[in-house]
Amino acid sequence: MVAFLLIFALMLNLTDCLYIHTVQTFQDLRQQGQKGPAVAFTALLSKHTDVSSRAVVKYDRILSNVGGAYHPSTGIFTAPYKGVYSISCSLMSNLSNNVHLQITKNGAKLSILYSAKDTNPLAGQTLQLLLNKGDKIWIQNNNAKVAKLHDHGSYNMFSGALITRM
Incomplete structure (x- = not known):
């Protein structure tokens, strides 16, 4: 019985230590996420735009570019910090064509948006x-x-937008 109580007390102590370590880790991550400048951008197309096959879309109407990580001359966002980011895209094709746009990371396709011809549907995704x-x-x-x-x-x-730094 004494051995059982000793093992039980040891398990409670280990559980408490694990809980405290987990809380401290989350607090450390939250504090790290609050350090440094904010990162957020929103860019639109200012006019009807033709985009060549496999070419990058260059969004030229900048609503915000906090931290300067989006480059309208190239259409590329470069992450200034390691972290969790929210990335969004919306698409409306011209009535004359079907359009598939892909959200790309370092040359690898992450996701595809589709807009059909003759209907002007609006497609959107957030990752x-x-x-x-x-x-x-x-x-x-x-x-x-x-x-x-x-x-x-x-x-x-x-x-x-940067959600939190890691």
Whole structure:
């Protein structure tokens, strides 16, 4: 009976230690996430845009670019810190064509958005991604032909925000 009580007390002590370590780890991660400047951007297309086969979409109407990590001249977002980011994209094609855009990380396809011709449907996706410092995210035409995007500053959007640093 004494051995049972001793083992039980030892298990409670280990459980308490594990709980305290877990709470401290989450507190450390939360504090790390609050260090450093914020990172967030939203960019739109300002006009109807033709995007060549497999080319990067260059969103040129910048609503915000806190931290300067989105580069409108290239259409590429570069993660300035390791962390969890929220990345979003919306798509509306021109009535004349089907469009497939892909969310791309360092050259690898993560996800595809689709908008059919003759209907002007709006497609959108949001991904939460663990990115390393220097990882690059962009939106590119996944079609083997020119993609015609319908816009005048409000339908086609690319945005991202750092949720927490790791």
